[in-house]
Amino acid sequence: MTHDTLPGPCHLCGDTRGDRVNGAWRCARCGWRYGDVPDADLPLPRIDVVYYLRFGERVKIGTSAQPRRRLGAIRHDELLAFEHGGRDLEQQRHRDFAALREGGEWFTLTGDLAAHIASLRTAGEPWDRYARWLAEALRG
Incomplete structure (x- = not known):
């Protein structure tokens, strides 16, 4: 467009x-x-996100209400996606992809996890989606 x-x-x-x-x-x-x-x-409204960070062939699934600050503190190669949600959604994703867990919040980037991330990316780039959520919360 x-x-x-x-x-x-x-x-x-x-x-x-x-x-x-x-x-x-x-x-x-x-x-x-x-x-x-x-x-x-x-203050800006609180927007909780579940983030998916790639480092090599692994993905960290975490959550933050301040994603710019949080992502700046984590070594990673690429921000793959954001999902609108907090700790409950993060814990659900950890359960969803438990078979791919490598340790802590790190998972192997393959199969169902790769497909899930791809589905999130069809909705737009992570920071664009975050900006839209912020605008919606301010208008709300």
Whole structure:
């Protein structure tokens, strides 16, 4: 899909791609209405994510409410996906892929786990999805 260029960067995620929706500009990445500015005096809403990090042929399945900070503290080769959810979903994924567990929160990247991650990626790039969840929570 092709997008137009916003008059300036999105005030929420900084992207410059946009679409006209009902006469108003919306950011193509997060869906935030161009021109609206989040209240800097209020904290951003908490968005819990389950993350999937690849390091070699292994995947760490973890959770965080501050994914940028958390991922910055973990050695990894690639962020594969985000899933909207917290500790309960993370523990469910650990049970779902228990047969592939290598130790702790690390799993072999193969079979059902690889298919699950691929299905999450069809919904979009991880940081784009996170930006959209954040915009939805702010609008909510």
